Amino acid sequence: MPEPVVIAFSAMAAKQYMGGLYVASTSGTSFYIDPDIPETKKIKKIFSHSIQGIDFIAGSTKKPLPLEEQKTINRTTIIELQALNPYQNQETKFTVKAIITELHIHQGWFYNACPRCYRQIKQSGTSWWCDNHGHLTTMPISWYKINARIEDSTGGMNIVMFGKTVQSLINKPCSILTIQEGYTDPAVIPPILNQLKSMSKIFVIQFRPRGAFIDAVVIKSFDDDVQPLSLPAPTTIPSTETISSITSFDPKTPQVEGKKTAKRQLTFTKPVSGEEKPRSEEKLKKIKHE
Numbered sequence: 001m002p003e004p005v006v007i008a009f010s011a012m013a014a015k016q017y018m019g020g021l022y023v024a025s026t027s028g029t030s031f032y033i034d035p036d037i038p039e040t041k042k043i044k045k046i047f048s049h050s051i052q053g054i055d056f057i058a059g060s061t062k063k064p065l066p067l068e069e070q071k072t073i074n075r076t077t078i079i080e081l082q083a084l085n086p087y088q089n090q091e092t093k094f095t096v097k098a099i100i101t102e103l104h105i106h107q108g109w110f111y112n113a114c115p116r117c118y119r120q121i122k123q124s125g126t127s128w129w130c131d132n133h134g135h136l137t138t139m140p141i142s143w144y145k146i147n148a149r150i151e152d153s154t155g156g157m158n159i160v161m162f163g164k165t166v167q168s169l170i171n172k173p174c175s176i177l178t179i180q181e182g183y184t185d186p187a188v189i190p191p192i193l194n195q196l197k198s199m200s201k202i203f204v205i206q207f208r209p210r211g212a213f214i215d216a217v218v219i220k221s222f223d224d225d226v227q228p229l230s231l232p233a234p235t236t237i238p239s240t241e242t243i244s245s246i247t248s249f250d251p252k253t254p255q256v257e258g259k260k261t262a263k264r265q266l267t268f269t270k271p272v273s274g275e276e277k278p279r280s281e282e283k284l285k286k287i288k289h290e
């Protein structure tokens with residue numbers, strides 16, 4: 001197809017977002033490539049010499065890890081994480097099970113970001129400047145940046161969380177707070193952010209340089225949704241096979257593993273004889289439901 005190509009869209013809705021106009025498709029939207037209308041010729045003439053291609057964002061060819069692996073990869077405690085040299089471990093993602101105990105948002109909780117790379121941008125005259133992308137042609141977006149402290153039984157450490165990580169924890173995009181709810185002052189803290197405090201999660205942490213410093217950045221969080229199993233005391237179950245499979249369960253192993261063990265146990269447990277049978281089955285069912 002000879003360049004430039006003109007595409008005409010019909011039945012679009014013009015909307016406003018962050019002070020700028022944009023068009024959104026509707027159920028009646030159709031598009032036409034090089035439609036046979038006078039405007040097509042005009043547009044082709046204008047753009048015949050200056051075609052600037054669209055930036056394509058390279059998609060990742062890597063397959064994401066299964067969820068259970070993402071939750072447990074390089075599982076460490078906070079004391080172990082702090083013993084590492086962050087400069088030598090920037091490529092590694094660690095998971096920590098911890099609680100957010102303090103929010104350090106007195107210095108602000110969001111910043112104006114480049115919509116393409118989420119870097120902090122600077123005002124330059126009447127427009128905005130991104131160190132990666134130069135003058136912005138679109139409006140900046142507001143992006144969460146929250147410093148906090150997390151703790152586990154071994155210790156505590158300071159972390160920083162950005163944009164979507166915070167959004168997923170409180171189920172609210174930063175732009176809703178700044179534009180719709182009017183929290184435009186980074187020094188005024190919206191009450192919803194207090195929900196972050198005392199959240200217990202599995203945090204995925206990566207060390208990232210920031211100038212001369214290095215931050216422990218929470219790049220993702222997961223619910224620690226597996227509840228500890230309340231296992232029956234082995235003495236009440238007569239079958240030796242059942243006992244051995246239950247006693248092999250170590251309550252100190254990650255709870256995810258514990259669930260797997262219980263499932264396997266269900267599969268292999270043979271019916272037991274005598275009076276104890278219904279009791280035992282009832283217990284196993286209980287484990288299954290948990």
Ligand SMILES: [Zn+2]
Pocket residue numbers: 114115116117118119130131132133
């Ligand atoms: Zn940028």
